[in-house]
Amino acid sequence: MRSTLPGRLATRALLLLGLLFVLPAFAQEDDGLLPVTxxxxxxxxxxTPGVLKLHWEIAPDYYLYRGRMKFKPADGVxxxxxxxxDGEKHHDEYLGDVEIYHHAIxxxxxxxxxxxxxxxxLGVQFQGCHEVEPKICYPPHTEQLDLPLPASAAAAAGSLGSALRQLGSAGAGATAGAPLPAEQAFKLEAVAQDPRHLLxxxxMPDGYYLYRDQTRLQVRGDSRLTLTPQWPAGTRKDDPHxxxxxxxxxxxxxxxxxxxxxxxxxxLVLEASFQGCQDGGLCYPLMTRALDVELGSAVPAAGTPTATAPEAPPVAAAQGPLQARLWFALLLAFAGGLVLNLMPCVLPVLSIKAVGLLESGESPAHARAHAIAYTAGVLLSFVALGLGILALRSAGHALGWGTQLQQPLLVGVLALVxxxxxxxxxxxxxFGASLGNTGAGLAARGGALGDFFTGVLAVVVASPCTAPFMGSALAYAFAAPAWHALLVFLALGxxxxxxxxxVGFVPALARLLPRPGRWMETLKQLLAFPMYLTAAWLAWVLANQRGADAVGxxxxxxVLLALTLWWFERSRGRGPVARALxxxxxAGVLAPLYTLAQLPPPVRAAQADDGVVAYSPEKLAELRAAGTPVFVDMTxxxxxxxxxxxxxxxxxxxxxDLLRRTGTVYMKGDWTDVNPTIAAFLEQYxxxxxxxxxxxxxxGGDGRKLPTVLTAGLVEQALTEAAR
Incomplete structure (x- = not known):
């Protein structure tokens, strides 16, 4: 597990890579620069059979980077x-110590x-710079090669294919087409997000898979360094071996x-050993690849050539929240918590609290007791939430505000509550004392304990909402020292x-509350319906996380919970056997919840929705390199x-219509379920x-981070400025 906060560590090294992508965006109109070709x-x-020879002629006052040359083969190669x-030693302002070539290579x-x-x-990618005024670096340029093969190379290809087919038939009884060479079936690349974190x-093509438990990672030639992977959820498979x-x-x-x-x-040189198979075909022997990873500049290394590495955020966006002072973060957190009362996710639980205050209207002392117990539940819950998030993030988990709802089991439990x-x-x-240990019973019962757990429930259901002012305060909390972070969470609570x-401590406000009466029972029953709507919304969230089976x-x-509560009422005044039932x-309610927790995420087919592009670091880098304005929406x-x-x-x-007028691409990332790629983007910003x-x-240029609550005018202004 990681030992430090990933967001704070990943930024500095990735900034250099991000600058590489934005520097080449300068116009080359009347500045005397040559076209890249x-x-x-x-x-x-x-x-020559089996060997491709390449030659670059480099114009005067230009140079090429050795470390920026990459090769991407077509299928079958x-x-x-x-x-x-060996190149010339050169200290680059952004990449550090590199090797470059002049004249020819x-x-x-x-x-x-x-x-x-x-x-x-194959595609050949390279990048270079103009070293005299105007000093600029070109974007990574790719040329596609299409060359005839000599006859002997084609014959060798036939021999290789025959050998692979024989190996496949020996390793599996089923046939699934000719297996690919190992380098093509399992392409591997690595990038340093910072010196302590690699990706x-x-x-793999369709029909090929990789074993998790047959994978071993180590640093070649240095036993002092250990590599700890953070495995994402995979697919369960019954394997004959x-x-x-x-x-x-x-x-x-x-x-x-x-x-x-x-x-x-x-x-460092990363050595990866792994094993995989073709469905219904060849199971490959253990493969070992060595990847030379540059830590200082986060330049990608690959066992086989791959796409451009993910783009880093700009300096301005990454450093802003870290420069906020503690007192300002506390003020923002307090304001955000206050506004949170008006957000729709909190209103259902506030219904419970409103009824409790109305019922205590005849006694100021009772009103104060209600307020103190509720506040204690809110504050202690925020402290526990803050400690949990900070502890798990320091251990390398990509967690943030609201991410507990990425867990389907918790979503299901909340819906039942x-x-x-x-x-x-x-x-x-x-609910009485015998069911007082359940979340619903504790929140619904009277007295200080009921008020306390109403505060707990309010914090749990508040997490899907982000109110104005909260974003900067929470960003500060996740990057600040632990005790600063806890103060921010307390201010939010x-x-x-x-x-x-x-209301509890200001008599003038308490006197504004209506007097208790029979009408309050009707109000309480009416306020039950926001609870049912919240349960329905959570069921919808669960459907998107784990599909129709989870909702079933x-x-x-x-239904089992309703049966339990029905029998709970029927068992009042009966013997211990009836109460034990x-x-x-x-316990019967737990059985479907246990099965729900084991469900894998549904397989989602990639599809465009009204021109929306699914987020990927590579696609974002491609669009930015092409000079296209992009609106990224993480949701x-x-x-x-x-x-x-x-x-x-x-x-x-x-x-x-605004997207069409400005030529902006709308890119959306879905964080409903755990997604390390989206988590990395959130951390970067x-x-x-x-x-x-x-x-x-x-x-090119710095990305502009918008507020969490949007207005049409704000978005129109941002996209219009980005399109200029």
């Missing part, structure tokens, strides 16, 4: 380790091809923590509890603030959670 003239020769001559790349391949097709990515195992299809992104004494080193509270407020069940504290299990649990029925189905923004601003005809909105301008 004239500054660096590339020629290729594939006449597998590349070996390229060979370059010759390189060679070994290759093999699949059976039936007659042409050598490994395996890319290993039993029930976890495997990964299509793509695996694996965060890895580097632990031990780096002793100032700027690069809301249902039980609603049934209580409807008068269908009255004090703001949430303030209205009820004021939740409905079964809800309540516990048996309650989640359980985020009430996100849904409010979508309803009022983002899912409107006016917003779609010091966002405590969703929503997060970032606008990237045309032609």
């Amino acid at each position: 004239e500054a660096y003239r590339l020629s290729a020769d594939a006449s 597998t590349l070996g380790e390229p060979s370059f001559p 010759d390189a060679s790349v070994p290759y093999t091809v699949a059976p039936g391949t007659t042409r050598l097709r 490994l990515r395996w890319s 290993f039993g029930t195992v976890t495997v990964y299809y299509r793509q695996l992104e694996l965060p890895v923590a580097v632990e031990g004494d780096l002793d100032g080193r700027r690069r 809301m249902l039980a509270v609603g049934l209580s407020m409807s008068g269908l069940v009255q 004090l703001g949430l509890a303030l209205p009820f504290l004021a 299990l939740l409905l079964v649990a809800a 309540v516990l048996v029925a309650l 989640a189905d359980w985020c009430v603030t996100c849904k409010a923004n979508e309803h009022t601003v983002l899912d409107t005809a006016a917003f779609r 010091h966002s405590p959670g969703v929503p997060l909105y970032v606008v990237f301008p045309r032609g």
Whole structure:
């Protein structure tokens, strides 16, 4: 597990990579600069079987980076380790110590091809700079090569394919087409997010999978350093050799923590051993790849060439929240907690509290007791939430505000709690001491204990909402020392509890409350319906996380809960056997919840929705390199603030028209379930959670982080400025 906060560590090294992507955006109109293909003239020769020879002619006053050369083969082509001559030592303002080439360079790349391949097709990417005024660096440039293969290379390809087919038939009884060479079936790359955190990515074609437990990582030649992977959820598979195992299809992104004494080193050689199979075909022998990873500049390293590395955030966006003073963060947190009372996610629980205050209207002492107990529940819950988030984040988990609702089991439990509270407020069940340990019973019962747990429940259901002022305060808390963070959480809780504290301790406000009467029972029953609506919303969130099966299990649990509460009422005044049956029925509620917790995420087919592009670091980097303005929306189905923004601003005809007028691409990331890639983007921008909105301008430049609560005018201004 990671030993430090990832958001605070990842930023500095990634800033350099982000600058590499935005520097080339300067216009090249009348400045005398050559087009990239004239500054660096590339020629290729594939006449030697198995070896591709490359030659660059470099114009005067230009140079090429050795470390920025990459090769991406087409299907059927597998590349070996390229060979370059030693370059000139150069200290780069952004990359540190690098090697560069002037005048000319010759390189060679070994290759093999699949059976039936007659042409050598690959992409060659390189990057260079102009070293005199105007000093600029070109964006990474890719040229596509399509060369005829010599006859001997095609014959060798046929022999290789025959050998692989024989190996596949020996390893598996089923046939699934000719297996690919190992380098093509399991492409591996690595990037250093910072010297302590790496990101490994395996890319596999359809029908191929990688074993989790057959993967080993180590630093070659240095036993002092250990690598600790943070495995994402995979797919369970019954394997004839290993039993029930976890495997990964299509793509695996694996965060890895580097632990031990780096002793100032700027690069390391990562050695990865792993094993995978083709469905119904070949199971490959153990593969070992060595990847040379540069730590200082976070330049990607690859076992086979891959896409451009993820883009880092700009300096301004990354450092802003860290420079806030403690007192200002406390003020923002207090204001955010106060506004949180008006957010729709908190209103259902406040219904319980409102009824409690009205019932205590005849006694100022009772009103004060209500307020103190409720405030204690709110404050202690915020402290516990803050401690839990900070502890888990320091251990390497990507957690933030509201991420507990990424856990389907908790979503299901909360839905049942809301249902039980609603049934209580409807008068269908009255909780007593024997059921006082359940969340619903504690929140619905009277006295100090009921008020305390109403405060606890208010904090739990408040987490899907992000009120104005909260974002900066929470960002400060997640990056600040622990005791600063706890003060911020306490200020947030004090703001949430303030209205009820004021009513309890200010007699003039208490006198404004209506006098208790029979009408209050009707009000209590009416306020039960927001509880039922909250339970329905949580069921919808669960459907998006785990599909229809999860909702079916939740409905079964809800029926069993209703049965339990019905028998609980019927058992009053009866013997101990009847009361014991309540516990048996309650245990029955746990069975569908247990099954629900084991459900895997549904397989989602990638699809465009009204021109919306799914977020990926590579796609964002590609759009920015092309000079396209981008509006990035990080959202989640359980985020009430996100849904409010979508309803009022983002899912409107006016917003779609604004995108067309400004030429902006709308990119959306869904954080409803755990997603390390989106978590990394949130960390880069010091966002405590969703929503997060970032606008990237045309032609490069810093991304602009928008407020969590959007207005149409604010979004129009941001996109219009970004499109200039």
